[in-house]
Amino acid sequence: MVIELKNVGKTYNAGKDEEVKALSGVDLKIEQGEFICIFGVSGSGKSTLLHLIGAMDTPTEGSVEYNGKNIAKLSDKEQARFRNENIGFLFQDYALIPYRSVEDNLKIPLYFSKFKASEFKEITNKKLEEVGMSQYLRRKVSSLSGGQKQKVALARALTCNPSVILCDEPTGALDSKSSEEILNLLLNIKKNGTTVIVVTHNMMFEDYSDRNIYIKDGHISEA
Ligand code: ADP
Ligand code: MG
Numbered sequence: 001m002v003i004e005l006k007n008v009g010k011t012y013n014a015g016k017d018e019e020v021k022a023l024s025g026v027d028l029k030i031e032q033g034e035f036i037c038i039f040g041v042s043g044s045g046k047s048t049l050l051h052l053i054g055a056m057d058t059p060t061e062g063s064v065e066y067n068g069k070n071i072a073k074l075s076d077k078e079q080a081r082f083r084n085e086n087i088g089f090l091f092q093d094y095a096l097i098p099y100r101s102v103e104d105n106l107k108i109p110l111y112f113s114k115f116k117a118s119e120f121k122e123i124t125n126k127k128l129e130e131v132g133m134s135q136y137l138r139r140k141v142s143s144l145s146g147g148q149k150q151k152v153a154l155a156r157a158l159t160c161n162p163s164v165i166l167c168d169e170p171t172g173a174l175d176s177k178s179s180e181e182i183l184n185l186l187l188n189i190k191k192n193g194t195t196v197i198v199v200t201h202n203m204m205f206e207d208y209s210d211r212n213i214y215i216k217d218g219h220i221s222e223a
Contacts, residue, residue, distance in 0.1 A: 001066055001086065001163045001195070002029040004051060008047050009061030010218075022048040023218040024061070029149040032163065032196070035190045038199045039207060040215035046199040047168055049215065051196060054087050054166045055079055066090055084112050088157030092172040094149045098142040102133065102152050109159045127155040131185055147178025153184055164195040171202050183208060 008026040022102075023044045030036060040046050051057040052064055065071075066086070069081055077126050089095075096105050104125040115123060129135045131151040141149060148188045150170060157165055167186070171179035179202060187208060192195045198205055206212055214221050 001032055002068075003164070003195070004028070004065045004068075005052070005062065006065065007062035008052060008059045008064060010045075010052060010057070011060045022174060023052070023059075026062070026220050028213070028220065031108060033190065033193050033207045034211060035187070035196045036198070036211045036213060037209040038197065038213045038215060038220075039201070041201075044215045045218040046215055047210055049216075049220070050166050050168050050197065050199050054089060054164070055083055056089075059086055066146060075079060078113075084160055085114070086163050088160070088162035089131045090153055090157050090167040090170045091166060092149070092169040094153040095144075096141045096156070096212075099140065100145075101138050101140055102128070103137050103150060106156050106159055109156060115160070123159055124155075127158050128152075130158065130188075131155045145178075147181060148173050150174060150178065150182055151185065152191075154182070158189070162194065163198065165189060167196070167198040167200075169200055170198060171200065177206070179204065 005026050005028040009024040010022045014024055038046055038049060044194045052059055057069045063070045071082060074082065103124055106127060107120050110120050125134065128137060131154050133148065136144065136148065141152065144152065145179060171182050174182065183205060186196050186198065192214050193202060212223050214223065
């Protein structure tokens with residue numbers, strides 16, 4: 001899938017008569033299988049950009065196109081299906097359900113997918129294997145370390161075989177050893193042909209990505 005942002009802008013209404021221009025004039029073309037990192041200080045517009053790339057939000061200017069199609073033109077239901085089938089998300093705080101098992105967490109996106117219940121077990125096993133967490137299938141998420149939780153979150157992001165994985169500060173809460181493990185897993189995912197887009201403060205990523213994008217006050221530049 002080719003993702004293309006054309007003159008994208010995003011202005012938030014932050015209360016009465018107050019507008020925040022979080023992004024403007026963003027032109028960006030992302031080919032299938034690229035590993036892209038986005039760097040910028042807090043408040044520069046990184047998460048906004050990632051949400052727009054992932055069709056979690058719609059731009060106030062310009063368009064985001066997937067293989068030439070503007071997803072903002074689809075209904076909410078069609079957009080939700082598009083995200084389920086094509087996009088995986090990874091967040092700094094894992095966004096897992098802590099009091100449920102690893103297996104239960106991995107099944108959640110599958111309930112909203114085209115996969116049959118009879119296939120769930122095989123899929124969850126395979127995805128956990130990919131991140132080296134097979135032995136934790138029945139563990140309660142709350143009993144895992146941060147690094148282990150992020151690996152489970154990554155397995156969950158992969159459950160529906162997305163063509164793109166979007167990561168918002170995925171190592172922001174991790175020690176350096178766990179951060180390196182997550183980076184290596186993301187590099188493996190890229191090797192399999194999945195597009196990987198990472199917003200991060202972790203400069204370790206800079207040397208491993210195909211392209212680095214820097215964002216300042218809502219404007220991007222590429223090095
Ligand atoms: P980053 O991820 O780089 O820290 P964000 O994309 O979260 O930056 O935010 C960019 C700017 O937009 C900031 O000034 C932030 O306060 C503002 N912003 C983000 N989300 C909203 C929102 N939902 N409503 C109003 N302002 C927002
Ligand atoms: Mg952010």
